[in-house]
Amino acid sequence: MKMTGNTILITGGTSGIGRALAEAFYSRGNRVIITGRRQSRLDEITAGQPGLSGMPLDLTDPASLVRLSADIRMRFPELNVFIANAGISRAEDMSTGNWKTSDAETIIETNILGVLRMTAALLPMLKGQPNATIMATSSNLAFVPRADFPTYCASKAFLHSWLQSLRHQLRNVPVEVLELAPPYVQTELTGAQQAIDPRAMPVDAYVSEVMQLLEREQHLRGEVLVERDRDRRWAEREGRYEATFATMNLG
């Protein structure tokens, strides 16, 4: 993708990986629009930063999506990059007698339908632009699941598959389609503890490695894989799938 002079919309830009990506692209001379539900975060992050804008969006609310895409068409008709990064994660225990599907449904609504609906809303604009790119954040749990996060891992496996088809269908338009598949990163995705977990990769280190890969166009098949992704990404191909699954799912 082109690394400067873009107009970029990033969902989930109010914290974690999305915020760090927004700041990295902004510092490289891109106009960046971040979205999220927390208006106070949008205000705080964009304050005093011309060219960095915040727009409210709740991916589980269809009206909010319609409002956002109309605002984008009006205010940023030159939009050429969409980064579908917002996502949520919840543990689920399906072995208990009272397992309900409400968490699974919210994950599917946010992580899957949110990406599809936003892509459908923005694709007509992106198709008309030179240097159009769609990048979505899956997870390296798309390749080997952690069984205590069943719907979350499956939602990311869905994205991994869906993005391959999207990439193929848009190859001649052209719209470049990239996939970010982060390893375990220090954000508050699963709560405050994750942000200080020493086993997780610091978010700035993750995003800095991603930006290097993007700058060097080191993303075979459109997959932006950092060094820490490789173990899980290639587990099946290298005959380590069962062992990797067992290590990740002890007990």
Ligand SMILES: NC(=O)c1ccc[n+]([C@@H]2O[C@H](COP(=O)([O-])OP(=O)(O)OC[C@H]3O[C@@H](n4cnc5c(N)ncnc54)[C@H](OP(=O)(O)O)[C@@H]3O)[C@@H](O)[C@H]2O)c1
């Ligand atoms: N951190 C990791 O270890 C890791 C690993 C692999 C993949 N990922 C993926 O990376 C992406 C970013 O997560 P993160 O780790 O940076 O966690 P995070 O700090 O919790 O960020 C999640 C972002 O998604 C937004 N969001 C959540 N629900 C939303 C909704 N209904 N509507 C609109 N926005 C919503 C949040 O904004 P508001 O709360 O303001 O709405 C927030 O900006 C996710 O897709 C996640 O699955 C993370």
